[in-house]
Each structure stands twice: as structure tokens, then as C-alpha cells.
Amino acid sequence: DAGVIQSPRHEVTEMGQEVTLRCKPISGHDYLFWYRQTMMRGLELLIYFNNNVPIDDSGMPEDRFSAKMPNASFSTLKIQPSEPRDSAVYFCASSPAGAEPVNEQFFGPGTRLTVL
Amino acid sequence: GQNIDQPTEMTATEGAIVQINCTYQTSGFNGLFWYQQHAGEAPTFLSYNVLDGLEEKGRFSSFLSRSKGYSYLLLKELQMKDSASYLCAVMDSNYQLIWGAGTKLIIKP
Numbered sequence: 001d002a003g004v005i006q007s008p009r010h011e012v013t014e015m016g017q018e019v020t021l022r023c024k025p026i027s028g029h030d031y032l033f034w035y036r037q038t039m040m041r042g043l044e045l046l047i048y049f050n051n052n053v054p055i056d057d058s059g060m061p062e063d064r065f066s067a068k069m070p071n072a073s074f075s076t077l078k079i080q081p082s083e084p085r086d087s088a089v090y091f092c093a094s095s096p097a098g099a100e101p102v103n104e105q106f107f108g109p110g111t112r113l114t115v116l
Numbered sequence: 117g118q119n120i121d122q123p124t125e126m127t128a129t130e131g132a133i134v135q136i137n138c139t140y141q142t143s144g145f146n147g148l149f150w151y152q153q154h155a156g157e158a159p160t161f162l163s164y165n166v167l168d169g170l171e172e173k174g175r176f177s178s179f180l181s182r183s184k185g186y187s188y189l190l191l192k193e194l195q196m197k198d199s200a201s202y203l204c205a206v207m208d209s210n211y212q213l214i215w216g217a218g219t220k221l222i223i224k225p
Contacts (some may be wrong), residue, residue: 042217043159043203056212091158104149105213107158 004108012114018080025094035091082115118142120216127222136189144209150189151203199223
């Protein structure tokens with residue numbers, strides 16, 4: 001398996017622009033997670049899906065952030081409008097249901113976002 | 117509130133042993149994970165503990181005491197490639213992972 005795939009790997013944009021990050025989870029995994037990582041706050045869970053349904057979006061910072069999972073093999077995280085404080089590495093992770101150990105998460109390579 | 121504490125940074129010598137501690141206070145407990153993250157890369161799974169005791173996996177071992185809210189990751193025969201951040205994460209009663217800030221481990225020759 002190719003593992004979790006994220007695109008783009010790097011994104012540089014200007015404040016106010018829309019940014020869309022993409023993720024393809026490992027085939028057969030039921031859970032998909034979006035994380036943000038910064039030096040100041042470490043790894044933060046933004047939202048996660050189970051079988052394409054959003055379960056908990058309490059980590060989404062504000063209405064500028066939205067996430068969708070239209071099918072089992074694709075998810076997007078959108079920021080509109082983007083701000084400099086959104087600069088971070090965004091990780092997507094997926095996890096199989098019912099596997100041992102419980103909910104081991106497999107991370108994608110991340111998207112490094114810079115908002116100027 | 118929920119809290120995971122681990123040292124910010126540690127330094128050790130190649131070939132030696134190092135122990136990275138993690139204490140936690142969470143609403144419920146469904147297991148504790150250790151992940152390794154090299155600079156500029158994604159976290160990768162190292163270990164999972166749900167019962168008290170020591171789990172050994174090659175040069176790495178992880179220990180858990182649920183009554184004390186405490187875990188440690190033990191790395192033996194340190195190699196330069198072990199230089200990385202080590203993240204402790206606890207799965208709470210809602211099966212959500214609560215992440216620590218990570219411990220940056222620096223290995224010196």
C-alpha cells in the first residue's frame with residue numbers, strides 16, 4: 001500500500017486566499033483525521049471522520065476552516081480566507097477500525113502551509 | 117482538564133540508554149501510544165500500552181502504570197538515527213487521542 005497520500009506537499013499563498021489541502025487515506029481504513037502542527041502548540045486534532053461522516057470538529061479553529069469527505073478515498077481541508085497565523089504543517093492520518101492496537105494512526109507526509 | 121506532560125528536550129550519548137517520561141491526566145483511559153517524529157517528517161507509531169507493565173520491542177520498550185498516570189519510553193543502545201521527537205498520546209474515554217507536546221531527543225557521539 002502507498003500509505004496516506006497528501007497534496008500538495010508545500011503551499012505558499014497570500015493572506016486572504018483560499019487554500020485546499022487534499023488527503024487520500026489508506027484503502028480500507030474507516031477513520032480519517034486532520035491535524036495541525038506548530039512549534040507553539042504541537043500537534044492539534046482539527047476534525048475526524050468515521051466512514052466519511054464527521055464525528056468531532058471541535059478542534060476546528062473557526063468558521064474559516066471546513067473539511068469534507070465525499071467518499072472513502074478522499075478528503076479535503078479548506079481554509080477560506082487564509083491568514084498568516086494558519087501557517088503550519090497539516091497532517092492527515094487514517095486508522096483501521098477493529099485492528100490491534102486500537103486506533104493506531106498512520107500519518108501522511110504532511111502539507112507545509114505558509115501564508116504570507 | 118486533560119493534560120499530558122513530558123520533558124521538552126533530552127540529550128544522551130550514542131550507545132547509551134535513555135528514558136523519556138510521560139505523565140497524564142485524562143477523562144478516561146483507553147491506552148497510551150508513543151510515536152516517533154523525525155524533523156520534517158510525519159509521526160510514526162512506536163508502541164501501545166493498555167495494561168500495566170513493560171512492552172518490549174527490540175531496542176525500544178514502553179512501560180505503563182495506570183494507577184500513577186505514568187508511562188516511559190526506554191531506548192537502549194542509542195544510535196544517531198534515534199535523534200527525533202517522541203510524542204506521548206493517551207486515548208481518552210471518547211477514543212480520542214490527546215497528544216503531548218513531544219520530547220526532542222538529541223543524541224551526541
